[in-house]
Amino acid sequence: xxxxxxxEQIITEFSYFDDxxxxxxxxxxxxxxxxxxxxxxxxxxxxxGGCQSRVWLHAxxxxxxxxxxxxxxxxxxxxxxxxxIRVFSGQTPDTIIDADISFIDKIGLKEHLSPTxxxxxxxxxxxxxxxxxxxxxxxxxx
Amino acid sequence: xxxxINKIRSxxxxxxxxxxxxxxxxxxxxxTTQKPQIVIDRITDxxxxxxxxxxxxxxxxxxxxxxxxxxxxxxxxxFINAPKKEEVIFTKGTTESINLVAASFGRKIxxxxxxxxVTAMEHxxxxxxxxxxxxxxxxxxxxxxxxxxGEIDLSTYQMMLGGKTKIVALPHISNALGTINxxxxxxxxxxxxxxxxxxxxxxxxxxLIVDIDDLDCDFYCFSGHKAYGPMGVGVLYxxxxxxxxxxxxxxxxxxxxxxxxxxxxxxxxxxxFEAGTPNVEAVLGMDAALHYLEETGLDAIAAHxxxxxxxxxxxxxKIKGVHIYGTASEKTAILSFLxxxxxxxxxxxxxxxxxxxxxxxxxxxxxxxNKFGIPGTIRASFAMYNTREEIDKLAEAILQVKKMFA
Ligand SMILES: Cc1ncc(COP(=O)(O)O)c(C=O)c1O
Numbered sequence: 237x238x239x240x241x242x243x244e245q246i247i248t249e250f251s252y253f254d255d256x257x258x259x260x261x262x263x264x265x266x267x268x269x270x271x272x273x274x275x276x277x278x279x280x281x282x283x284x285g286g287c288q289s290r291v292w293l294h295a296x297x298x299x300x301x302x303x304x305x306x307x308x309x310x311x312x313x314x315x316x317x318x319x320x321i322r323v324f325s326g327q328t329p330d331t332i333i334d335a336d337i338s339f340i341d342k343i344g345l346k347e348h349l350s351p352t353x354x355x356x357x358x359x360x361x362x363x364x365x366x367x368x369x370x371x372x373x374x375x376x377x378x
Numbered sequence: 379x380x381x382x383i384n385k386i387r388s389x390x391x392x393x394x395x396x397x398x399x400x401x402x403x404x405x406x407x408x409x410t411t412q413k414p415q416i417v418i419d420r421i422t423d424x425x426x427x428x429x430x431x432x433x434x435x436x437x438x439x440x441x442x443x444x445x446x447x448x449x450x451x452x453x454x455x456x457f458i459n460a461p462k463k464e465e466v467i468f469t470k471g472t473t474e475s476i477n478l479v480a481a482s483f484g485r486k487i488x489x490x491x492x493x494x495x496v497t498a499m500e501h502x503x504x505x506x507x508x509x510x511x512x513x514x515x516x517x518x519x520x521x522x523x524x525x526x527x528g529e530i531d532l533s534t535y536q537m538m539l540g541g542k543t544k545i546v547a548l549p550h551i552s553n554a555l556g557t558i559n560x561x562x563x564x565x566x567x568x569x570x571x572x573x574x575x576x577x578x579x580x581x582x583x584x585x586l587i588v589d590i591d592d593l594d595c596d597f598y599c600f601s602g603h604k605a606y607g608p609m610g611v612g613v614l615y616x617x618x619x620x621x622x623x624x625x626x627x628x629x630x631x632x633x634x635x636x637x638x639x640x641x642x643x644x645x646x647x648x649x650x651f652e653a654g655t656p657n658v659e660a661v662l663g664m665d666a667a668l669h670y671l672e673e674t675g676l677d678a679i680a681a682h683x684x685x686x687x688x689x690x691x692x693x694x695x696k697i698k699g700v701h702i703y704g705t706a707s708e709k710t711a712i713l714s715f716l717x718x719x720x721x722x723x724x725x726x727x728x729x730x731x732x733x734x735x736x737x738x739x740x741x742x743x744x745x746x747x748n749k750f751g752i753p754g755t756i757r758a759s760f761a762m763y764n765t766r767e768e769i770d771k772l773a774e775a776i777l778q779v780k781k782m783f784a
Contacts, residue, residue, distance in 0.1 A: 256731050289723040310721035
């Protein structure tokens with residue numbers, strides 16, 4: 237599926253919940269199924285800056301596609317990072333770099349978009365795009 | 379004086395606001411307090427009718443402003459019972475006041491091998507400036523520990539006050555734990571060895587009567603915005619002898635007496651430390667806020683907040699899995715807690731949805747969190763306008779959090 241299609245899918249999924257409580261419960265559920273980062277990558281190098289909850293993010297390239305894994309000590313953050321992984325994992329570097337992430341606003345989690353929000357959603361997106369850029373540069377140099 | 383909570387609540391316009399369609403419950407008062415209408419009006423009036431630059435004009439507006447500004451200084455001096463009004467210096471806030479003392483006093487008295495004493499419960503504002511100064515001077519920063527309740531042990535403190543100690547910097551009240559430190563006694567103990575003491579009073583001014591003359595501290599720092607006043611203004615109180623001994627912190631206009639192209643003589647205190655155009659609106663707003671505190675009565679406020687603390691502590695302790703950090707016997711109305719092993723960020727995100735403003739994280743006091751081995755806490759901090767009903771709502775929100783993250 238394309239990044240757009242996955243975003244649409246998530247928006248539809250969240251549209252079944254009409255109050256914040258259910259949306260957050262769903263997010264918490266999502267947090268439980270995040271593709272967990274290998275323990276050996278749970279180090280400072282893979283930590284995304286953001287002061288309240290810690291997020292570790294790892295990326296690997298497989299057959300031209302980027303595969304993400306992550307972990308966080310906060311459950312909501314885990315849910316959010318899992319949403320991003322659903323959107324970005326298994327895509328090519330170019331599509332990730334160019335992707336427009338619009339679904340967050342549409343699923344009623346707009347407050348997480350503010351740049352100062354301490355779960356660092358913005359930093360997660362930025363970091364994922366940076367990984368994509370790094371892999372792209374690397375393969376171009378080979 | 380009767381304490382009329384409904385009247386008080388109606389004085390704070392923001393309390394009428396709804397957040398996510400629910401009435402705002404503002405429990406982040408240790409970060410900043412809300413402002414009563416008279417403070418807002420004071421600022422609006424200033425710009426509507428009075429705006430002019432102070433201390434430098436013969437014209438009418440400049441003169442009435444200068445008078446209002448200097449009256450505010452006098453009022454603030456009276457409010458904290460400072461011996462002289464010239465000892466009240468306007469700054470941007472607590473942080474700047476502490477930095478000023480570290481730079482203009484600490485730098486002048488500290489030599490290689492000397493010691494600076496702080497506590498393990500400092501806000502970063504009263505820690506980092508001293509760390510940097512000690513690094514620069516090859517001096518040692520020594521840290522007074524606290525026990526599991528969040529109390530400083532005076533006999534340990536006594537032992538740490540040594541021949542090399544050049545300054546002691548203490549918080550009057552810990553913003554992370556709520557502990558009211560026995561600062562008067564601690565100042566007396568330091569003075570027995572001729573060691574000057576700076577008190578970080580950021581959390582104290584709105585909760586208890588600050589009596590500088592009685593405390594006999596060398597420096598006292600606070601911010602207007604934590605005591606119902608505007609942001610961007612604060613005070614450094616300093617003893618005259620120290621202030622005269624210190625060099626200016628910043629230079630420019632106002633702080634000078636005579637300037638030629640190659641030489642300058644400095645103004646007297648307090649202006650020596652107030653370079654440039656001050657934040658006049660905020661000084662006048664802070665003045666109004668302190669009037670409001672006086673009218674309401676700090677004793678009555680303290681009694682109300684004490685009730686909230688007792689009620690809140692009991693209410694939270696009844697919820698299984700809630701653990702309170704900071705249980706000193708002398709405490710202000712701050713409840714720092716965790717719920718089971720739910721991450722404070724998760725809890726805070728859900729509590730926010732109830733329209734409740736609480737703070738989560740390390741509260742700029744990371745060493746305190748390290749001591750307890752936790753990433754941070756959830757902090758509910760109370761002010762004069764909070765009620766028991768609001769605490770009930772907080773408890774409901776906590777139960778919801780427990781349900782969601784169990
Ligand atoms: C104990 C303490 N000291 C210092 C500060 C810093 O105050 P300001 O940010 O107003 O300079 C705070 C504010 O959070 C505080 O709680």
